[in-house]
Amino acid sequence: MKQWNLLSSIEQQQLLARPAQAQSASLQQQVAAIIDAVAQNGDAAVLQYTQQFDCESLRKLRYSAEEIAEQAAKLEPSVRAAIDKAYSTIAAFHQAQKPKDITVETAPGVVCTQRFAPLDAVGLYIPGGTAVLPSTALMLGVPAQIANNPRRVLVSPPDKNGELSPALMYVAQKCGITEVYRCGGAQAIAALALGTESIAPVAKIYGPGNSYVTAAKQQVAQLPGGPAIDMPAGPSELLVIADDSANPSFVAADLLSQAEHGVDSQVILLSPSAKLLQATAEAIEQQLAILPRAATARQALASSALIQTRDLAEAFAISQRYAPEHLSLQFDKADEAVEQVNLAGSVFIGHFTPESGGDYATGTNHVLPTYGFARNYSSLGLLDFYRRFTTQQVSKAGLSELADAIITLAETEGLRAHARAVSIRLEEGS
Amino acid sequence: MKQWNLLSSIEQQQLLARPAQAQSASLQQQVAAIIDAVAQNGDAAVLQYTQQFDCESLRKLRYSAEEIAEQAAKLEPSVRAAIDKAYSTIAAFHQAQKPKDITVETAPGVVCTQRFAPLDAVGLYIPGGTAVLPSTALMLGVPAQIANNPRRVLVSPPDKNGELSPALMYVAQKCGITEVYRCGGAQAIAALALGTESIAPVAKIYGPGNSYVTAAKQQVAQLPGGPAIDMPAGPSELLVIADDSANPSFVAADLLSQAEHGVDSQVILLSPSAKLLQATAEAIEQQLAILPRAATARQALASSALIQTRDLAEAFAISQRYAPEHLSLQFDKADEAVEQVNLAGSVFIGHFTPESGGDYATGTNHVLPTYGFARNYSSLGLLDFYRRFTTQQVSKAGLSELADAIITLAETEGLRAHARAVSIRLEEGS
Numbered sequence: 001m002k003q004w005n006l007l008s009s010i011e012q013q014q015l016l017a018r019p020a021q022a023q024s025a026s027l028q029q030q031v032a033a034i035i036d037a038v039a040q041n042g043d044a045a046v047l048q049y050t051q052q053f054d055c056e057s058l059r060k061l062r063y064s065a066e067e068i069a070e071q072a073a074k075l076e077p078s079v080r081a082a083i084d085k086a087y088s089t090i091a092a093f094h095q096a097q098k099p100k101d102i103t104v105e106t107a108p109g110v111v112c113t114q115r116f117a118p119l120d121a122v123g124l125y126i127p128g129g130t131a132v133l134p135s136t137a138l139m140l141g142v143p144a145q146i147a148n149n150p151r152r153v154l155v156s157p158p159d160k161n162g163e164l165s166p167a168l169m170y171v172a173q174k175c176g177i178t179e180v181y182r183c184g185g186a187q188a189i190a191a192l193a194l195g196t197e198s199i200a201p202v203a204k205i206y207g208p209g210n211s212y213v214t215a216a217k218q219q220v221a222q223l224p225g226g227p228a229i230d231m232p233a234g235p236s237e238l239l240v241i242a243d244d245s246a247n248p249s250f251v252a253a254d255l256l257s258q259a260e261h262g263v264d265s266q267v268i269l270l271s272p273s274a275k276l277l278q279a280t281a282e283a284i285e286q287q288l289a290i291l292p293r294a295a296t297a298r299q300a301l302a303s304s305a306l307i308q309t310r311d312l313a314e315a316f317a318i319s320q321r322y323a324p325e326h327l328s329l330q331f332d333k334a335d336e337a338v339e340q341v342n343l344a345g346s347v348f349i350g351h352f353t354p355e356s357g358g359d360y361a362t363g364t365n366h367v368l369p370t371y372g373f374a375r376n377y378s379s380l381g382l383l384d385f386y387r388r389f390t391t392q393q394v395s396k397a398g399l400s401e402l403a404d405a406i407i408t409l410a411e412t413e414g415l416r417a418h419a420r421a422v423s424i425r426l427e428e429g430s
Numbered sequence: 431m432k433q434w435n436l437l438s439s440i441e442q443q444q445l446l447a448r449p450a451q452a453q454s455a456s457l458q459q460q461v462a463a464i465i466d467a468v469a470q471n472g473d474a475a476v477l478q479y480t481q482q483f484d485c486e487s488l489r490k491l492r493y494s495a496e497e498i499a500e501q502a503a504k505l506e507p508s509v510r511a512a513i514d515k516a517y518s519t520i521a522a523f524h525q526a527q528k529p530k531d532i533t534v535e536t537a538p539g540v541v542c543t544q545r546f547a548p549l550d551a552v553g554l555y556i557p558g559g560t561a562v563l564p565s566t567a568l569m570l571g572v573p574a575q576i577a578n579n580p581r582r583v584l585v586s587p588p589d590k591n592g593e594l595s596p597a598l599m600y601v602a603q604k605c606g607i608t609e610v611y612r613c614g615g616a617q618a619i620a621a622l623a624l625g626t627e628s629i630a631p632v633a634k635i636y637g638p639g640n641s642y643v644t645a646a647k648q649q650v651a652q653l654p655g656g657p658a659i660d661m662p663a664g665p666s667e668l669l670v671i672a673d674d675s676a677n678p679s680f681v682a683a684d685l686l687s688q689a690e691h692g693v694d695s696q697v698i699l700l701s702p703s704a705k706l707l708q709a710t711a712e713a714i715e716q717q718l719a720i721l722p723r724a725a726t727a728r729q730a731l732a733s734s735a736l737i738q739t740r741d742l743a744e745a746f747a748i749s750q751r752y753a754p755e756h757l758s759l760q761f762d763k764a765d766e767a768v769e770q771v772n773l774a775g776s777v778f779i780g781h782f783t784p785e786s787g788g789d790y791a792t793g794t795n796h797v798l799p800t801y802g803f804a805r806n807y808s809s810l811g812l813l814d815f816y817r818r819f820t821t822q823q824v825s826k827a828g829l830s831e832l833a834d835a836i837i838t839l840a841e842t843e844g845l846r847a848h849a850r851a852v853s854i855r856l857e858e859g860s
Contacts, residue, residue, distance in 0.1 A: 021654060082838035089536035089832070096534045097544060104526045106519035106793030114527055114811060117772045135839055167842060203806045218652060224451060224664075228806040234654075249858055253851040260847040292846050338821055342547045349823040352855055354836075356848035357824055361835045363536030364820040376633045376658040378818035381544060388808035390794040391768055393779040394787055402519070405791045406784075408512035409565055412597060416722050417690040418786035421683040425782055428679055 001277050003308045004270075004318065015305050016322050018371050019235060019264045021211075031186045031215040038190035043197045049187040054128075055162040062198060063164070063180040071169035079167055083134055086361040087174055090142045093363035097382035098146070109398025116386045121151035121200065123192035123227070124177070125207030126168060128157040128184055134167035139365050139380065140206050141175030147385035152177045153202055155192065157184025184209075186216035193220035193227050204228040206380070208367065230380060234371025235264040238355055239324035241315045241341070242280075244273045246330040250351060251276070252283035254328055257356045259297035259304065267304040268322065270315035277306050316340045325370035326355050345374045399425060431707050433738045434700075434748065445735050446752050448801050449665060449694045451641075461616045461645040468620035473627045479617040484558075485592040492628060493594070493610040501599035509597055513564055516791040517604060520572045523793035527812035528576070539828025546816045551581035551630065553622035553657070554607070555637030556598060558587040558614055564597035569795050569810065570636050571605030577815035582607045583632055585622060587614025614639075616646035623650035623657050634658040636810070638797065660810060664801025665694040668785055669754035671745045671771070672710075674703045676760040680781060681706070682713035684758055687786045689727035689734065697734040698752065700745035707736050746770045755800035756785050775804045829855055 002015065037045040043061065050058055063071070075083075099116040106112050124140040126133055137154065144152045154177045156164050164182060172180055181199060183191065189209075195201035205217055205227050214233040221229045238258035242251050255267045271277050284301070288294045309315040312331065319327060320343045327344035329337060334349045341347065345368030348355050359366050367380035378384075394402070403422050410418035432445065467475040473491065480488055493501070505513075529546040536542050554570040556563055567584065574582045584607045586594050594612060602610055611629060613621065619639075625631035635647055635657050644663040651659045668688035672681050685697045701707050714731070718724045739745040742761065749757060750773045757774035759767060764779045771777065775798030778785050789796050797810035808814070824832070833852050840848035 018654075078838055079842055082835040082842070085832070085835035086839060089540065089542075092536045093534050093542045093544075096532050102526050104523050104793065106522040110519065110792050112519075112523045112793045114523075114809075115768075115772070120773075120805065131843060133843060135843065222648060224448075225802045247855075247858065249854055250851070253847065253854045257845070257847040257851045260845060287847075287850065291850075292844075297847065335823060338545075342545070342819065343550075344819060346819060347821040349821055352826045352829050353822055353824040354829075354851035354855060356836055356840060356845075356851045357829070357832060358820075358822055359836075359848060360839045361832045362540050362822040362824060363534065363542045364822050372655045374817070374819065375550065376817070378816075379544075379820050381818055381820075383813070383818070386808075387804070387806070388811055388813070389772065389774055389776060389804065390788075390809050390811075391777040391779055392783055392788055392792040392794050393765060394783040394792060396782045399782050399784075399787070402515070402787060402791045405512040405515035406786055406789075408508055409516060409790045410786060412509055412512070413561060413563060413565065414723075415687070415690060415786075417683065417687040417717075417727065418789060420717065420721075421680070421687045421784035421786045424679055424683045425677075425784060428677065 001281065001306045001308060004314060005310055015307065019266060019303055021234065027211060028215055031212055031219060034186040035190040035216060035219060038187055038196065039194050046183050046187045046191050046196060049185065050158070050183045053185060054157045055160055058158060058162040058182060061181045061183055063182065065178060068169050068173055068180055071164065071166050072173045075166040075170045080170060083138065083167065083170060083174070086135065086138055087142060089361055089363035090138055091146065094143045094146050094382045099383060099386060107398060107401050109395035109401060110392065112390060112392045114388060114390055116388055118147040118149045118386055119203045120149070121153065121202040122149045122385060123202035123205040124152065124154045125188065125205060125209055125213060126154060126156040127209050128164065132165040132167055134171045135360050135366065136207060137168050137171040139367050141171055141177055143382045143385050145175045146382060149385055151179065151202065153179040153181070153192065153199070155181045155183055155188040158182040186212045189213060189216035189220060193223065202227055206230040206367070208233060230367060230384060231369050231377045232373055234373065235266065236261045237266040237324055237370055238326040238328060239268045239270065239319055239322055240328040240330060241312065241319060242269065242271045242276055242330040243312060244276055245332045246276055247351060248276055248279035248283045251280045251330055252287055254355050255284060256287055256291060256297055257354070258326065259300035260291065260293040263296055263299040265300040267300065269306045270309050270318055272309050272311050272315065274308055277308055281306060323372045323374040325368045325374060328355055343374055345369050345379050431711065431736045431738060434744060435740055445737065449696060449733055451664065457641060458645055461642055461649060464616040465620040465646060465649060468617055468626065469624050476613050476617045476621050476626060479615065480588070480613045483615060484587045485590055488588060488592040488612060491611045491613055493612065495608060498599050498603055498610055501594065501596050502603045505596040505600045510600060513568065513597065513600060513604070516565065516568055517572060519791055519793035520568055521576065524573045524576050524812045529813060529816060537828060537831050539825035539831060540822065542820060542822045544818055544820055546818055548577040548579045548816055549633045550579070551583065551632040552579045552815060553632035553635040554582065554584045555618065555635060555639055555643060556584060556586040557639050558594070562595040562597055564601050565790050565796065566637060567598050567601040569797050571601055571607055573812045573815050575605045576812060579815055581609065581632065583609040583622065583629070585611045585613055585618040588612040616642045619643060619646035619650060623653065632657055636660040636797070638663060660797060660814060661799050661807045662803055664803065665696065666691045667696040667754055667800055668756040668758060669698045669700065669749055669752060670758040670760060671742065671749060672699065672701045672706055672760040673742060674706055675762045676706055677781060678706055678709035678713045681710045681760055682717050684785050685714060686717055686721060686727055687784070688756065689730035690721065690723040693726055693729040695730040697730065699736045700739050700748055702739050702741050702745065704738055707738055711736060753802045753804040755798045755804060758785055773804055775799050775809050
C-alpha cells in the first residue's frame, strides 16, 4: 500500500506504468512470413499453419450451415439460457445505437447529407485453443447482426479435434453468421485481409488475440488497400476508486476477477480510506485461497497497486491520468462523478455493478481500449460496423450562392480548374 | 476511350489500378530517424529540421495570440468573405452531426449509457510550403471547434520568411485555435505525438500531407500509447458517371479540376454514351489550353481513363468495385441512384454539383478516404473528434436478474473470480 502524495513524481509514474508489451522484431518477422505465405499459397498455407498449430488432422477450413447447427445443438441448456440472456441485453443496448442519416440545407439550394452504410464484409476474430469465448463472439456478432453487414465472417482456431465449441457455434447461429472458418493466429488474419480461394477478403477485422494476432492485425492494416481494424490491443486492466462506503469483499473480488485474466493484467485500487485499503488487501488473500487461477492472479497482483489518496478528487485525477480500460466506482452517489472520470473504456457505477457484469451481460460491449488508449480510441459500438459517407446536391441557384466563395478560395490555393468547374456551369448552364 | 465489356478481366483490373505509392524503406528510415531525434531532443530537433527544410532564420515555433491576430488582419477582404461563407456551410453541416448520449435499461435494474466526450487534444496538420490551404484548416478546425476539444493544436510548415499565411491565421482565429506552431513534415507529427518542451502531446492527429507526413503518421500510430490518426492517406481521385443528359464541358471541367491536383491524381469517366465520351475528350483538350497547371493535369490524365459501359448499371458496378474518393453523378434523377453507388467518400449529385464545390463550400468535409479506402473508412466528420465510452449501473435487483447468465458464462470460460464477483455481492450485499 502506497500513499500517493508521499511519492516522487518518478515513483508515481512508475506505479502507473503499463507492463511492457512484447513487440520483438523476430515476432514481427514471423508474422510477416505467415502473411506472405498466405498471400502466395492461399488456403493451402492457412490449412498448413492450422494443422501445425491447432489440429494435425484438419482437412477443411469452413463449417457448413449443417455443421454449425450440429455443433450448436450439442450445447448444454444452462449455457444456452445464459447466452440467450446476454444476447438480449447486448442486442438492446446496441440496437439503440442505430445511426440515422443527417440532411442539412447548408445554403439555399445546397443540400448535404451524412449517410451511414453497413460495411460490406466484417471479419470477427474469436480467440480459441484451450479457452472457449462465446462472450467475445456475442460482442462482435450482435452488432454485426444489427448493422446487417452483408458478409459476417467468423474465424477461430479449432481444438485438437478440429472443432469449434458448441457455445461458439450457438452464438454464430443466433447472430446469423453463416461464414465460419476453423483457423486462428496470424494466418487467419492474413486470410481475412488478403482473401484466399475460399475466404473472400473483408473490409474490417475485429476482435482480441494473442501477440501474433495483434501483430498481424497491425501489419495488414498498413498494406495499401488493407482492411481497417477495430483498435490497438493490450492486456486487460481495472482501476477501482472506493471509499469507506465500499464493501472490501466486493472490491477484492473485482480486483481478482481482473487479475485472473493473465499475468500481464493490471489492477489498481485508489482510496482515501486506509481502513478500506487494509481490509481489501486482507480480503484478496482470503479469496485467493479458493481461486483456481490463483497463481496467475498472484503474478498479476505483483505488478499492481493499492494506493492511498488524499481524497476522492485526487483519485479522480490519477484515474484520468491512467485512462483505464475498466473503471469501477464504489462509493455512494458514484453516478454524479462520471463526468470527472470520463477517460475510461467502460465505467462501472456503484456497489452492485461488478466489472464482470460488463464482460458478459449488462449489455455494454467488452471490446474496449486498454493500455491508455481510452484517451484516443472509442469503446467498440454499433457505429464501428458502419461507414459514414456524404452526399451533396446543388441547384443552379445554390451554385450561384456559393460561386464567389469557391472561386475565391480556389484561386487563393492556386487551383484554377477548380474555379473553372464552377464558372463554366454558371456561364453555359441552361 | 475503352469499351469495358471488350476488355479482359486483367485489362479491366489494370484500368482501375491505383498508381503505386512510394513507400520506400529509405523514406521509412528517414522518418524513423526524425521521430527519434524529436524524442531525444524535443523542440531543438523540431526547430533544427524546420530551419533546414522551411526557413533558415526561424527561432520560435509558436505564434502568440497577438501574432495570429496580426497575420489574420493582413487578409484581403474578398478572401475573408469567401472563408466566412465556407465557414458557415461547413459549420451548419457539422453542427447537425452532434452526437447524443444513449441510455437503455437493458434489463430491470440494469442501466447502460453510451457517452460521447470530445477528445482532450487534437492535432491539425495543414500542408504548406508554396501552397496555401485555408480550406483544409476549415475542414479540421470547424469540427474541432464544434466538438469543443479542449486543446486544438494547428501545425503547418512556415514559408521562407518563417510565416504562416494570413488566410490560415484567419481560419485559426475564427475556429478558436490558440495553439499554432510553425513546423511541418515528420518533425511536426513527431512533436504532436510525443510532445516536446513547448508542444504537449495530442490524442489524435488529423490532416493530409506529403509522403513524409503520411509515413510519420503511420509510424507514431504504431507506438505503444501513440496517438490515433484520422485515416490512411493516398492521392486524390474522381470518378464521374454521366450519360447523354450531361454537359461535356461540365464533365471535362470536373475531370480537370481533379487532374490538376497532382501528377498521381486519378480521374475516371464512365458513360454508356460514346457521344458524351468523345465530346468530353474534346472539351478536355480545349480547356487544357487555358489551364495554368496543364502540365500536371496532362500527366495525371495519362494514367486515367474514359470508359464506355453497356449502361448506367454497369457503370455503377464498376464504381462500387473502384470505391472512389469523389464520385460525381451527372445524369438526370441521379439522387435516386445513390444507394447503388454508396462505396465512395463523397458523392456529387446532378449536373450543377461540381466536385470543387465539396472541396470548399457545400459544407461536407473534404478529408475523405481515397485509394479504395472508402470501402473500409469513413469520411471525416464531427464524430471523429469524440471518443465514445460506456457506463453501466446495476441495482441489487438488477444483479440478481443477470446473475445466472454472468456466472454460467464465466464458468464456461473458466474464469471463477468473474463469477465470484457476482455471487459474493448477492450473498453478502445488504
